[in-house]
Amino acid sequence: MSSAKRALPVTRREDFAEWYQAVIDAADMAEASGVRGCMIIKPWGYKIWERIQRRLDDDIKATGHDNCYFPIFIPIELIQKEASHVEGFAKEMAIVTHHRLETQDGKLVPAAPLESPLVVRPTSEAMITPALKRWIHSYRDLPVKINQWANVVRWELRPRLFLRTSEFLWQEGHTVHANAEEAIEETRNMLNVYRSLVEDFMAIPVIPGVKSPGERFPGAVETHTIEAMMQDGRALQSGTSHYLGQNFARAAEIEFVDRDGRLKIAHTTSWGFSTRLIGATIMVHADDDGLRLPPRLTPYQVVIVPIMRGEAQRGDVVAACEALARSLRAQSYADEPIRAFVDLRAENSTTKRWNWLKKGVPLVCEIGPRDLQGGQVAVHCRLDICARGVTQNLAEFITDIPQVLGNFQTTMMEQARRYRHEMTVDDVTSLDALRRYFSEKTGFVRAKWSGNPASEDLLKEFGATIRCIPYEQSGTAGRCVLTGESATTDAIFAKAY
Amino acid sequence: MSSAKRALPVTRREDFAEWYQAVIDAADMAEASGVRGCMIIKPWGYKIWERIQRRLDDDIKATGHDNCYFPIFIPIELIQKEASHVEGFAKEMAIVTHHRLETQDGKLVPAAPLESPLVVRPTSEAMITPALKRWIHSYRDLPVKINQWANVVRWELRPRLFLRTSEFLWQEGHTVHANAEEAIEETRNMLNVYRSLVEDFMAIPVIPGVKSPGERFPGAVETHTIEAMMQDGRALQSGTSHYLGQNFARAAEIEFVDRDGRLKIAHTTSWGFSTRLIGATIMVHADDDGLRLPPRLTPYQVVIVPIMRGEAQRGDVVAACEALARSLRAQSYADEPIRAFVDLRAENSTTKRWNWLKKGVPLVCEIGPRDLQGGQVAVHCRLDICARGVTQNLAEFITDIPQVLGNFQTTMMEQARRYRHEMTVDDVTSLDALRRYFSEKTGFVRAKWSGNPASEDLLKEFGATIRCIPYEQSGTAGRCVLTGESATTDAIFAKAY
Numbered sequence: 001m002s003s004a005k006r007a008l009p010v011t012r013r014e015d016f017a018e019w020y021q022a023v024i025d026a027a028d029m030a031e032a033s034g035v036r037g038c039m040i041i042k043p044w045g046y047k048i049w050e051r052i053q054r055r056l057d058d059d060i061k062a063t064g065h066d067n068c069y070f071p072i073f074i075p076i077e078l079i080q081k082e083a084s085h086v087e088g089f090a091k092e093m094a095i096v097t098h099h100r101l102e103t104q105d106g107k108l109v110p111a112a113p114l115e116s117p118l119v120v121r122p123t124s125e126a127m128i129t130p131a132l133k134r135w136i137h138s139y140r141d142l143p144v145k146i147n148q149w150a151n152v153v154r155w156e157l158r159p160r161l162f163l164r165t166s167e168f169l170w171q172e173g174h175t176v177h178a179n180a181e182e183a184i185e186e187t188r189n190m191l192n193v194y195r196s197l198v199e200d201f202m203a204i205p206v207i208p209g210v211k212s213p214g215e216r217f218p219g220a221v222e223t224h225t226i227e228a229m230m231q232d233g234r235a236l237q238s239g240t241s242h243y244l245g246q247n248f249a250r251a252a253e254i255e256f257v258d259r260d261g262r263l264k265i266a267h268t269t270s271w272g273f274s275t276r277l278i279g280a281t282i283m284v285h286a287d288d289d290g291l292r293l294p295p296r297l298t299p300y301q302v303v304i305v306p307i308m309r310g311e312a313q314r315g316d317v318v319a320a321c322e323a324l325a326r327s328l329r330a331q332s333y334a335d336e337p338i339r340a341f342v343d344l345r346a347e348n349s350t351t352k353r354w355n356w357l358k359k360g361v362p363l364v365c366e367i368g369p370r371d372l373q374g375g376q377v378a379v380h381c382r383l384d385i386c387a388r389g390v391t392q393n394l395a396e397f398i399t400d401i402p403q404v405l406g407n408f409q410t411t412m413m414e415q416a417r418r419y420r421h422e423m424t425v426d427d428v429t430s431l432d433a434l435r436r437y438f439s440e441k442t443g444f445v446r447a448k449w450s451g452n453p454a455s456e457d458l459l460k461e462f463g464a465t466i467r468c469i470p471y472e473q474s475g476t477a478g479r480c481v482l483t484g485e486s487a488t489t490d491a492i493f494a495k496a497y
Numbered sequence: 498m499s500s501a502k503r504a505l506p507v508t509r510r511e512d513f514a515e516w517y518q519a520v521i522d523a524a525d526m527a528e529a530s531g532v533r534g535c536m537i538i539k540p541w542g543y544k545i546w547e548r549i550q551r552r553l554d555d556d557i558k559a560t561g562h563d564n565c566y567f568p569i570f571i572p573i574e575l576i577q578k579e580a581s582h583v584e585g586f587a588k589e590m591a592i593v594t595h596h597r598l599e600t601q602d603g604k605l606v607p608a609a610p611l612e613s614p615l616v617v618r619p620t621s622e623a624m625i626t627p628a629l630k631r632w633i634h635s636y637r638d639l640p641v642k643i644n645q646w647a648n649v650v651r652w653e654l655r656p657r658l659f660l661r662t663s664e665f666l667w668q669e670g671h672t673v674h675a676n677a678e679e680a681i682e683e684t685r686n687m688l689n690v691y692r693s694l695v696e697d698f699m700a701i702p703v704i705p706g707v708k709s710p711g712e713r714f715p716g717a718v719e720t721h722t723i724e725a726m727m728q729d730g731r732a733l734q735s736g737t738s739h740y741l742g743q744n745f746a747r748a749a750e751i752e753f754v755d756r757d758g759r760l761k762i763a764h765t766t767s768w769g770f771s772t773r774l775i776g777a778t779i780m781v782h783a784d785d786d787g788l789r790l791p792p793r794l795t796p797y798q799v800v801i802v803p804i805m806r807g808e809a810q811r812g813d814v815v816a817a818c819e820a821l822a823r824s825l826r827a828q829s830y831a832d833e834p835i836r837a838f839v840d841l842r843a844e845n846s847t848t849k850r851w852n853w854l855k856k857g858v859p860l861v862c863e864i865g866p867r868d869l870q871g872g873q874v875a876v877h878c879r880l881d882i883c884a885r886g887v888t889q890n891l892a893e894f895i896t897d898i899p900q901v902l903g904n905f906q907t908t909m910m911e912q913a914r915r916y917r918h919e920m921t922v923d924d925v926t927s928l929d930a931l932r933r934y935f936s937e938k939t940g941f942v943r944a945k946w947s948g949n950p951a952s953e954d955l956l957k958e959f960g961a962t963i964r965c966i967p968y969e970q971s972g973t974a975g976r977c978v979l980t981g982e983s984a985t986t987d988a989i990f991a992k993a994y
Contacts, residue, residue: 031631033624034575035615038568040628043643046565068543071535072569072617072648072664073591078531079598080605091598094570095607096617098592099652101576108577110592110614117607118532120569120593120617127530131537134528140843146540151569151648155596167569346637 007289007358007385016232021161023282026358027291030161037159037166041275044359045162047299048278049169053149055201056171056273059193065145065173070127072151073118078126081251082219090218092155094120094166120153125219125244125270128174129252136266138257139178143186147173162279163236163497170274176254176266180245183267184222187243190271191224194239198277203294203412204228204284205420206238207492209468212449214456217270221245227467227492229420230283233442235467235494238280241271279497284416289385291360294412295405296334300341302401303356307349307368318344320367324377324394333402334409357382362408365389365397383411420444431458434481434493438462442495449491450480458482459493467492503785504855504882513729518658520779523855524788527658534656534663538772541856542659544796545775546666550646552698553668553770556690562642562670567624569648570615575623578748579716587715589652591617591663617650622716622741622767625671626749633763635754636675640683644670659776660733660994667771673751673763677742680764681719684740687768688721691736695774700791700909701725701781702917703735704989706965709946711953714767718742724964724989726917727780730939732964732991735777738768776994781913786882788857791909792902793831797838799898800853804846804865815841817864821874821891830899831906854879859905862886862894880908917941928955931978931990935959939992946988947977955979956990964989 008022024030029045041049057067073096096119100112121127132144149171156166173190177183191208198204206226216223220242228238246265248254254266285292295301304324306317321342328340343352349366356364357380366378366389377397378389423443428434437445439462449455449466459465459482473490480487505519521527526542538546554564570593593615595607618624629641646668653663670687674680688705695701703723713720717739725735743762745751751763782789792798801818805811818839825837840849846863853861854877861877863886868874874894875886920940925931934942936959946952946963956962956979970987977984 031628033568034627035568035570035572038570040568041566043563043565046563049566050564066540066543067547068540069538069546069666071530071532071537072650073532073535075532076598076605083598083600083605091605092596093598094593094615095595095598096591097594097607098614099589101573101580101588101590101592101616103580108573108580108588110594117595118591119598130531131528153569169566 007354011288012231017160019288020279020282023286023291024161027360029278029291032161035166037156039161039165039167041169044299045278048281048293048297049275051297051299052197052202052277053171056193056197057149059197060147060171060173063189063193065147065175067148068146069148069150070121070124070131072121074121074124074127076117076119078130079119082126082248090122090154092157093122094153094155096120121150122152122154123270123272124148124150124152124172125174125248129248129254129268132174132176132268133252133254136176136254136256139259142176142178142256142266143182144176145173145186146175147171160279162275162282165275168275170272172270172272175269176249177269178256178258178264178266180243180267183245183269184243187222187224187241187269187271190269191226191239191241194241194271194273195226197273198226198228198238199413201294201296202277202281203297203409203416204238204280205413205417207444207468207470209470209492211240211468212451212456212466212491213453215465215467217242219244219247221247225468227494228280228284229423229444229494230280230497231419232283233423233444233495235444235492235496236276236280236283237467237496238277239271239273242269244268244270285412286360290358292382292412293360293362295362295409298339298360298362300339300356300361301333301405302328302338302340302363302365303361304340304342304365304367305349305352305356306342306344307366307371309369313369313372316372317367317369318342320372324365324367324398327398328401331398331401333405338401338405353380357385362405381408383408429479429481430484431482434464435462438464438495445481445493446490447481447493448478448487449489450483450485450487451489452480452483452485455480455482464493464495467494467496504787504851505785508785509728514657516785517776517779520783520788521658524857526775526788529658532663534653536658536662536664538666541796542775545778545790545794546772548794548796549694549699549774550668553690553694554646556694557644557668557670560642560686560690562644562672564645565643566645566647567618567621567628569618571618571621571624573614573616575627576616579623579745587619587651589654590619591650591652593617618647619649619651620767620769621645621647621649621669622671622745626745626751626765629671629673629765630749630751633673633751633753636756639673639675639753639763640679641673642670642683643672644668657776659772659779662772665772667769669767669769672766673746674765675753675755675761675763677740677764680742680766681740684719684721684738684766684768687766688723688736688738691738691768691770692723694770695723695725695735696910698791698793699774699778700794700906700913701735701777702910702914704941704965704967706967706989708737708965709953709963709988710950712962712964714739716741716744718744722965724991725777725781726920726941726991727777727994728783728916729780730920730941730992732941732989732993733773733777733780734964734993735774736768736770739766741765741767782909783857787855789879789909790857790859792859792906795836795857795859797836797853797858798830798902799825799835799837799860799862800858801837801839801862801864802846802849802853803839803841804863804868806866810866810869813869814864814866815839817869821862821864821895824895825898828895828898830902835898835902850877854882859902878905880905926976926978927981928979931961932959935961935992942978942990943987944978944990945975945984946986947980947982947984948986949977949980949982952977952979961990961992964991964993
């Protein structure tokens, strides 16, 4: 397919937001539900989420956390308690006020008002901290390290599939520690779990760092973050890990008798990762032909399409496709058997091939009667779609598959890194220059920042924010890009999702 | 521990409901949350759910279903549409009426009323059927077979942990077919998936059958069920699979162009399995010392407790425990590596042993300094707790473990079957006798039923119901136990959860 003719009706350059939606439609990943801001995650989208979930769940367990489950509803009194000590507390939540439907004049209406309203969890700190208080008495009970996979709701006025939905799926980890050092170590470790998931598994390069005070999670002492760059030059916060200090523990009275016999207030952390990252995968990897998925993340790595002209050799062709799938599954890549799928639907083979390429499957193979005799297979590689498949020797294709997928994964990471490199500048040194930059373009600006909290407000005018103070610092001295004060700290400035 | 002294403060015989709660407390599986009817599933309870979930999810995928995710909120209009064609529609639901909190006089109150209220899903038919209508146009699109893992809410006035909670976790499968035969086959196949899960995996014997009209899912043409007997002689419906006929499809206009070119209404099914079955596991398998878990279900099959007297041989003992765990993990049972866990907590070893026995772990091993020299291990078997562990040769214990676990699983199933057999009668032949039976005892009564729908109401007086018409029928003729009419159908009558 030539660069002029693309599989999607709109390109990234023409309209990034429309292109994003077109990728989702073409890959059949999700759709709007009719309920404001709530999406239906369709099988292909959900399979991608299950891949992320399985890998992250394994990592969360391997680092000593136990899964559990807390109620979806939070009494308004607990929210009240939290709100009264948390500044910047967001208030867009779904609120349950009744527990029965009744028919009045042939119409169902809410009946049986609750004595006190319940809030649908926007996150579970308010519910989990009181439970932790009940569970923890002594230093022997610490650390407590729990996690839950759940749906959460934050009312969204301008929803977008995956990126910003009123209901989304996520995991939220909550831990309690005897002292700050341990809690901060946990906070950093979990950020590193996210970093590895996003970089090594999803092939999305990120900048790990700490949030500025203006961008911190409400109530946190430190918010650690990984920031990724989308193909429109904007940042997407891709996972956060919060050191909450004693703020939540003090409000919920999570106290314990320490080794020295003294009653102390515990230190807590929380960290979360959501279906939003499916949106990031699209915005980092998809192209004007649809989605592209890295081999470690993708539900299927190889899809095999039989080419049948008439019924004559149908059985032989299907058998060859199934045999190829079995041979591939007997091989492994990244410690998992190759995920191969044979598409036997009653559809035209060109339609099938394009279906899978738009869904982002790395390799689509076609086998027809002629290939049977020649012991060959036509391989379409999603890295860079070409009109015809490349004919390869079948045995070699099978032998080489782990290496081919490994190269594919590396190449996707390199492409994303290269794009980010091209879209990052470090020569913007004044507020005027920063204003000019963000009025004309998007991208990451790496510049000095004084740390002066009031200075963050200056960014609002042009819609940018400090994304993070990267862990990796140059250590050089210079002038704050916002205030001109002398400064040694590097920060990343960008417009963000 | 002698039979006189038991680990729980209350026995099954003394108070079954209190005993049930005591098992949950002693095993640290779940607790009340402070939100009416909503529970906190703690790590041990959740690990059990994850075992069930993984096995069932594999089965659901292996039978050709795709997971996806639908919104938690359902517009009241869709509920209205469903209610208007579904008789017996339950109305206890959580209703969201506002989407913001505002502070008034220092208190948070609901603000920003929704134009139209949203219902928190009690099940997702109302949401999923309209989506299926959008997705289905031709016979080529059929069958559609989807599943979702989700939380659902049904307001409960008398909640009990796991058994009856306002919020619970479940999977709900929804499928669409071109004709009744296929849909009925699907309904039966999925019931069989549940039967195999409950019997082969959870060691709970069940009676598969069809519900009487009075016990059917509202809107269903046929409800298939598996019914289990608890240790108080009551029945627990342990999984249901519904053939919905064209009822939901007609209301939602799920139509397709068939091979013959004619527009037809589709046939749908739905089926669900929930955290309630954790309650069933307790009520079938636990004893007066706490939970007992079958080897295929349990999160850990063997827990190893080091016995350390002083610090002298501490390192050697811990090393021996870890080595035992590794040797066990290298063996497999039921196609999975043995799940062995070494408990290194700073706790006294007797406390640890009882912790794990009350949690239902099949085998608890203790290794102390003396065992090191003798190459032996003390094994406590949860089938029947004895005061001392049985000392066994370490190498033999490792070699025999798959067989020991296999016998353990079989024995638990046999024990449950034997109990059910003892608590089932088939010589109750009149309404008077049935009334007498249920006023004095609990258990299953297998008797003839005419099928007369009005006759089911006669059972209400003594709190029993028809649990199912078993697939397995004797084929003999007799008189209906309710009406005295001649009847050939066997039915199971019982009090139920």
